[in-house]
Amino acid sequence: MRKALIVDDHPFIRRIVRLVLEKANFQVAAETDNGATALDLARSHVPHLIVLDLSMPKLDGLEVLKRLHILGLPIKVLVLTSKGSAFFADRCIRAGAIGFIEKTEDVDALTHAIHRVMSGGIYLNDINANVATAGNDNQSDQQLIKTLSDRELRTLQYLVSGLSNKKISETMLLSEKTVSTYKTRVLNKLNIKSVVYLAEFAKRNNLVE
CATH class of the missing domain: 1.10.10.10 (Winged helix-like DNA-binding domain superfamily/Winged helix DNA-binding domain)
Structure with a gap:
């Protein structure tokens, strides 16, 4: 069974993500509320997927992405955040994420994003329109x-x-x-x-x- 790691400082969000992952046939190997512990858990569990928030204590999501890249672990990362701007999406993809979805999206969209990144694709929800029309x-x-x-x-x-x-x-x-x-x-x-x-x-x- 595929393993996943959930990294978010909001317990409610972690619970929702856990339910979505388990329904998608993932075993949630671990979860944490901060970036520093996330790196330790990534090294010890080497999950197939990390669902990662951006705003967290100790190390934020962008810093976690950069350090995961340095570690060279074969882990796919889907960023789940309330920072819904093309700017943050671009930063995350450049740092190594292969998916970016806003927390305002429903569970069906999150499920689709998970399947998309696990099948080798890149997932971006429709955020670029916000910049294009600015x-x-x-x-x-x-x-x-x-x-x-x-x-x-x-x-x-x-x-x-x-x-x-x-x-x-x-x-x-x-x-x-x-x-x-x-x-x-x-x-x-x-x-x-x-x-x-x-x-x-x-x-x-x-x-x-």
Whole structure:
């Protein structure tokens, strides 16, 4: 029987995903609420599939994808997230995921996504239309966002959620000086003067939940 690993910090989501996977004839080998433990479980179980959230404690989904790629494990990864933008889908696919689906989709769509990636295909739900129909200002924003590294992007998300530099440093396992550097880079790259305007920018571009 094929094995799966569920990685999401919301117990309710994990329960739903478990039911969908078991109905699709998967054995759920393990589940966890954070990225650091996910890597340990991936190494020990080497599941056929990981259903992975993006926003999690310790290591976010993008960082998990990058580290899984370095480990070279033969694991397919389906990203299941509330961050439904073409920008995040692109980042995830480039980092090694072969599927990207929003949490707003129903269980039938999730089942289809699982079957699609396990059959060797790439699954993307219809998110690119959001960018294609956006105005010029939003398209300009997207170009600016693409200049951010994954860690700068994660710093942005923590900043606009109200976390202090100290708390961000503890969450990302970095020094406060490094977090301060990332903060400065984010503001400079996006040409934004304060965290207040940064929050508006993030909300406008669906960078936060």
